[in-house]
Amino acid sequence: MNTNPIGIFDSGLGGLTVARAIQKILPHESVIYFGDTARLPYGNKSPKIIKKYSLKIADFLISKGAKIIVIACNTASALALNEVQKHVRVPIVGVIDPGVEAAIHATQNKRIGVIGTVATIRSKEYENKIKATDPTMTVISQPCPLFVPLVEEGWLEGAISKAIANIYLEPFKTENVDTLVLGCTHYPLLKPLLKSQINHKIALIDSAEPVAKKIFELINTLELQSNSHSNGTLSCFITDVFSQFETIAERFLEGPIADVTTVDFF
Amino acid sequence: MNTNPIGIFDSGLGGLTVARAIQKILPHESVIYFGDTARLPYGNKSPKIIKKYSLKIADFLISKGAKIIVIACNTASALALNEVQKHVRVPIVGVIDPGVEAAIHATQNKRIGVIGTVATIRSKEYENKIKATDPTMTVISQPCPLFVPLVEEGWLEGAISKAIANIYLEPFKTENVDTLVLGCTHYPLLKPLLKSQINHKIALIDSAEPVAKKIFELINTLELQSNSHSNGTLSCFITDVFSQFETIAERFLEGPIADVTTVDFF
Numbered sequence: 001m002n003t004n005p006i007g008i009f010d011s012g013l014g015g016l017t018v019a020r021a022i023q024k025i026l027p028h029e030s031v032i033y034f035g036d037t038a039r040l041p042y043g044n045k046s047p048k049i050i051k052k053y054s055l056k057i058a059d060f061l062i063s064k065g066a067k068i069i070v071i072a073c074n075t076a077s078a079l080a081l082n083e084v085q086k087h088v089r090v091p092i093v094g095v096i097d098p099g100v101e102a103a104i105h106a107t108q109n110k111r112i113g114v115i116g117t118v119a120t121i122r123s124k125e126y127e128n129k130i131k132a133t134d135p136t137m138t139v140i141s142q143p144c145p146l147f148v149p150l151v152e153e154g155w156l157e158g159a160i161s162k163a164i165a166n167i168y169l170e171p172f173k174t175e176n177v178d179t180l181v182l183g184c185t186h187y188p189l190l191k192p193l194l195k196s197q198i199n200h201k202i203a204l205i206d207s208a209e210p211v212a213k214k215i216f217e218l219i220n221t222l223e224l225q226s227n228s229h230s231n232g233t234l235s236c237f238i239t240d241v242f243s244q245f246e247t248i249a250e251r252f253l254e255g256p257i258a259d260v261t262t263v264d265f266f
Numbered sequence: 267m268n269t270n271p272i273g274i275f276d277s278g279l280g281g282l283t284v285a286r287a288i289q290k291i292l293p294h295e296s297v298i299y300f301g302d303t304a305r306l307p308y309g310n311k312s313p314k315i316i317k318k319y320s321l322k323i324a325d326f327l328i329s330k331g332a333k334i335i336v337i338a339c340n341t342a343s344a345l346a347l348n349e350v351q352k353h354v355r356v357p358i359v360g361v362i363d364p365g366v367e368a369a370i371h372a373t374q375n376k377r378i379g380v381i382g383t384v385a386t387i388r389s390k391e392y393e394n395k396i397k398a399t400d401p402t403m404t405v406i407s408q409p410c411p412l413f414v415p416l417v418e419e420g421w422l423e424g425a426i427s428k429a430i431a432n433i434y435l436e437p438f439k440t441e442n443v444d445t446l447v448l449g450c451t452h453y454p455l456l457k458p459l460l461k462s463q464i465n466h467k468i469a470l471i472d473s474a475e476p477v478a479k480k481i482f483e484l485i486n487t488l489e490l491q492s493n494s495h496s497n498g499t500l501s502c503f504i505t506d507v508f509s510q511f512e513t514i515a516e517r518f519l520e521g522p523i524a525d526v527t528t529v530d531f532f
Binding site for chain 1: 426
């Protein structure tokens with residue numbers, strides 16, 4: 001029983017969808033969120049630099065008392081989870097495993113699609129973990145480097161977004177997948193667009209809820225629950241306040257963002 | 267007369283077009299190029315963080331003996347040129363002034379368009395400098411946040427790129443501009459695309475050549491010419507070697523990239 005916060009980090013603000021899902025299922029828990037906005041995006045950077053950034057951020061969250069850390073960034077989960085786990089003493093949860101479990105649970109024809117950043121897809125983490133769980137699965141992966149800028153630009157619909165989605169989704173149509181993993185925290189905002197450009201029966205797997213469920217279980221199993229009776233708080237730390245910060249943050253959070261601190265490290 | 271190198275920096279690799287233009291016009295000069303690939307892009311970040319990064323990079327180029335520094339990044343030129351000038355003792359050249367001069371020289375109807383990153387357009391540097399030179403000029407500016415990812419993705423043509431360009435270029439058609447400043451080092455690669463989506467009589471202003479001419483003049487005026495009779499070298503320093511590094515570098519350089527060192531600072 002402790003009131004220490006749950007630490008969450010992402011390269012930017014997309015991980016706020018995970019923060020929101022966790023606070024929904026665990027309303028008495030406080031959350032500290034770290035968005036590395038001075039160095040985003042991670043998706044086109046090297047494994048070496050992503051590991052370096054992730055370790056520094058984990059240290060920061062620990063210094064703020066985090067009792068558990070969620071790597072809400074798919075790219076950092078794919079490339080730095082093991083290093084962060086070796087580096088700190090609190091439990092670390094990435095977004096890949098919960099997404100993999102949800103996808104395996106959802107598929108009926110054992111044909112799963114994965115979309116993500118260039119770095120995430122190159123890491124083959126989703127593919128390897130799905131096949132390690134069930135070698136009879138077929139996995140088709142597709143990097144979608146224009147999706148993050150589309151979301152940041154706010155082009156969640158319209159002819160251009162549809163055309164881009166149509167190109168990226170083409171392999172999943174020809175390969176007849178029935179389940180598509182949204183392997184980036186930005187992509188859930190594109191759900192209506194993706195549904196309009198692909199067979200509507202395809203299950204879209206957003207890891208925010210599976211991650212929240214995993215945290216719920218872990219917090220209970222490890223007896224790390226908050227003993228507070230009031231609602232938890234959300235404190236945000238970011239490395240750069242850029243011009244559209246609030247607009248984008250509130251798009252992911254689906255509500256106002258209040259407690260924001262800029263931190264300067266590296 | 268000295269063989270010290272010309273220092274050039276950019277958030278990424280786009281400034282290699284400037285390096286190439288300088289080496290073409292000043293073949294005996296050596297160039298050291300710094301691309302901040304671990305923190306790119308700058309175009310969606312805050313003025314404060316862009317200044318911080320620029321000062322650190324200028325210090326690095328000075329430590330490598332740079333006799334003159336070119337800020338090849340439009341965003342850093344717009345937001346950090348003054349700070350860098352105050353901070354170091356060698357001459358500093360940005361890409362905005364040469365672009366402004368070339369645009370004013372090119373326009374006949376005094377209606378100039380400017381495209382750039384969100385941060386460059388928000389800074390109003392192009393607009394203010396054009397109007398400071400000639401208050402009778404009309405300037406129409408448009409941020410184009412999807413153009414950098416389009417170039418990095420290699421989508422320099424095709425239906426999607428055309429549609430995106432068409433949306434961004436719309437204001438320049440209705441406002442009847444006759445000159446368009448390409449206010450980002452990535453954009454010259456989009457010249458054929460832009461020409462296909464806009465009145466082909468519009469002059470496209472790419473600052474690489476005007477910057478190279480300015481450096482040529484400065485080097486001669488300040489008597490900083492190299493006394494070497496052999497061709498100069500190009501040494502690249504980058505903060506992260508990402509997966510598509512060589513492909514993208516060679517796209518800008520229009521040739522092979524040889525001498526590359528990864529540096530780790532911040």
